[in-house]
Amino acid sequence: RDLGRAAIAGTTLAHGAPAAGAVSPWDGSTEEPHIPTAVYRRAVIRIGAQAGTVERNVAKLLAERVGEPSGIAVRIEEENAAAPSNGELVILLGIPEHHSGLASWFQAQRLPPLSGLEPGPEGFLLQTVSGKNAVLLAAGIDDRGVLYAAGEILRRMEIGTASFEFPAEIKVRTAPAFEVRGTQFGQSSVARTKGRVRPWTDDEQRRAIVDYALAGLNTVAASTSTRNEDVLIRVAREFGLKVLIHYGPNTCDGTAAIQAMESIGRNNYLCPSAPEGRKALLERCEKEFRDAPKADYVRFPGGDGGGCECDMCKPYGGTFIRLCEELAAIIRRYHPRAEFFAINQKFDNADDEAIFAYLQEKPRPWLRAFSYGPGSDAMGWQPGHRQTHRMDLFRYPGFGPFDRYLKEILHQLPPQQDIVFYNELTHWRYSQNGLAQAYPRADRNGDRPPHWNHFIYERQPDRALTMVYDRLSFFAWPRYYHWVFNETMRYGIGDVTHSSGTQDHFNQWMWQRLMWAPQTRVEDVVAEYARTWFGPAAAPRMAQAIFQLEDNVVEKPGVPITKKEGIDRYYRLVSEAGKQMPAVRMKHNWLWREYMEKAALDKHIQLSVRQQIEVRERIVAAARRNPETALEQGAAWIDGIRPTPEMTRLREEAGRLGDESNRLFGVRSEGYYNLEHDFIGLGWLKRQLGRVRSARGAERTGLLRMITDYENPGEGGFYDNCGTLDGCPNVVHGYPFDFGQPVVAGMLSEGNLPSQKTMHYTQDEEHGVAFRYRGLDPRASYRIRFTLVRPWYQERYNARMHQRTETIYAGDVVLARDLEVPERMSDHFTFDIPAEAIRGGELTIRFERSPDEVLWPAAERQASGNAMFTKRIQREVWRNCGGWGTIVAEAWLMKRG
DSSP: OHHHHHHHHTOBOGGGOBOTTOSSOOOSOOOOOOOOEEEESEEEEEEOTTOOHHHHHHHHHHHHHHHTTTOOEEEEEETTOOOOOTTEEEEEEEOGGGOHHHHHHHHHTTOOOOBTTTBOTTOEEEEEEOSSSOEEEEEESSHHHHHHHHHHHHHHOEEOSSOEEEESSOEEEEOOSOSEEEEOOSOOHHHHHTSOOOOOOHHHHHHHHHHHHHHTOOEEEEOTTOOTTSHHHHHHHHHTOEEEEEOOTTBOOOOGGGBOOOTTOOSSBBOTTSHHHHHHHHHHHHHHHHSSOOOSEEEEOOSSSOOOOSGGGOSHHHHHHHHHHHHHHHHHHHOTTOEEEEEOTTOOHHHHHHHHHHHHHSOOTTEEEEEEOTTOOTTOOSTTOOSOOOGGGGSSOTTOHHHHHHHHHHHHSOTTOEEEEOOBOSOSBSSSSSBOSSOOOOOTTSOOOOGGGGGGTSOOBOHHHHHHSOSSOOOOOHHHHHHHHHHHGGGSSEEEOBOOSSTTHHHHHHHHHHHHOTTOOHHHHHHHHHHHHHOTTTHHHHHHHHHHHHHHTBOBTTBOGGGOHHHHHHHHHHHHHHHHSOHHHHTTOHHHHHHHHHHHHHHHHHHHHHHHHHHHHHHHHHHHHOHHHHHHHHHHHHHTOOOOHHHHHHHHHHHHHHHHHHHHHSOOOGGGGOOOOOSSOHHHHHHHHHHHHHOOHHHHHHHHHHHHSTTOOOTTOEEEETTSSSSOTTEEEOEEOOOSSOOOTTSSOTTSOGGGGOOEEEOSOSSOOEEEEOSOOTTOOEEEEEEEOBOOOOHHHHTTOOOOEEEEEETTEEEEEEEEOOBSSOEEEEEEOOGGGOBTTBEEEEEEOOOHHHHSOSOEEOTTOSSEEOHHHHHHHHHHTTOOSEEESEEEEEEOO
């Protein structure tokens, strides 16, 4: 845990793993040095007489962006126009070979010509020159270089109501560091359904793409269903951007006869080893790419979803890469310049080895790069459910798992192939680089990460915030993602990231800027972002707020959300920044409203949790002082909880901000509609009060004690809070429960206490969860109490979840055979420990799973017999979906009175 805290705090980790974002010393200041500026009332963009279509489109875009906030006059003219008037900035924009004016200034100022090394492909020069009138040279080495020069101009410009400021002197000569730089675009389904936002217009879709293009993006991700008239393709052509098509190689609607055995049981994937299935996949590819927009890149994902677990396909990595080769040959007929990427997503070690053997067998010029995305890391247990891991690489792991396997991939790849990334930056929890949400489960071989690697998985999401916000919720992670970038991207040629909306706005923007200049300090990236989107006056406070936001969302042992002072600080910083933004910026600034809405909602959640804790403490105090008062009034106190005036104000503020950001740009936090929750398990407390009222004698006393002193097992007793690493010292077998999917509402009842929602479990191992107690009193009798609960599963998972019961042993004595575990809402089960089960002061409690035929019913054969749905496959899919064999949430071993 100390390693994990160090990672966030900025110190050095074991095995050389540096802290997230701690690239250079920083004193905490977000103030930027003063740069002298000049004030202009107008601008003229002068393009070359030979300017191409993209250059002219960039000029229009630049004029549009400068003029739109307040109507400042901006005109576009070709070279050799009349001399500019006073108070006017002349921007000579274009490729020097197309622009004699630019070329003349290069000669007059003795500027070295732009070249493949100075500054490099897609690069530009931005430089002021002295003269009678203010002149800015904005020269691109190529079309995209001109676009990026315009982006730099806009980042340096501060536009007012009647004039704009621009640096009096500027000299920038730069080019991107990575060849491939892209992401996906669109509104997420969560925003449209849970956030209730309006659909984007074509102009807003275009704007979202252009915003990132101005930051350095050169590739837009599309699909074969994206036709030539769609916005993505139009914008790509308008500004000379590349198009990547993400194409599932075994995705296809088809009959059940040739359905693939997909790793979590999803439909619409065909088995490529079945002749009928392969034929259908090749025909689909021909049909799809014949009419698809022209592609620069085609990316083949191996899973999530996709792939096939059947025996004929094993190892699927070999089946997959050969299928991709066949598909690439078809695609090349219609897209002769396309380059291909293949992702080992969700593959296991044997799959990777099959791909490497295929590539090493002979040159494979069709494959441009090995792609690395969610589930690709053979040293990582992040969600993605990779089924085996390269444990050998943990021996002398160098800089750690984030880069060690990438180094191994480079060792295995022939020189013709590079690594290209498909990093997932869009989910704040349960994702490739997000908060883990559950400690790692054992893989198929029983392997788990070594203790020094736990800091990755101890980054858990704040429990209260998790209940309100979806995985696709607004967030920003400067420090951690800056560290991830520096750990991973050094091994590749670029990244077309996974994004599912606008909630990851900062993360995607930072990624584009780092792919341009990877050695930029995280503080400088955040400062530039804040200045670009909120203006120089508001930037320092917004930069501090962004760092604070990252800190707020993480669960901190000993610092629950009620004690997080950062919630108030973040609210205050964003609010103060808003007051410093000029009206011309604030009027259309949907992004500031998103940050402020997040501030109001987080503060509302914090106050709601505090309110519920106050009611619980009131009941507990009454139960200790006068139990009858608690029993008579406790339930009414719970039912009587109402929002405080401050909570009402915050909710109204969030609603107003969400309405405004939705009107401005179709964005709003889905959390606004999901604020009502039982954050601390008041449902259990209310139920327990009812049970106390119905009980008598010793039973009543015991039930009441659980209200006043829940975890206390009494003198000489033991308590284990399972599902944690530190709170279950007596657990000797099992591991924290991984639900096999994102934790969704309804999976467990909110009425459970937090400790009842975390569990230890085992999967298909013969040996179930076990506890070992030592130093027991030989003269005492003992009893044991368990908290048991099992999750409810979503429909697509539930069909294969047959487990309901488990058997419990004390030593060799059965305490309960085939005991049914309650679904969603936990319950307590208490048993007397037989004296013969305790030997030499030691006691072993173990759980045993149901028989194979219960967990995995008889195998089924596909209609055409393409592959037997064997028990191996059933088990694999069951495991990947979160199947449990034994499960327990809490245990108390207590002396009997």
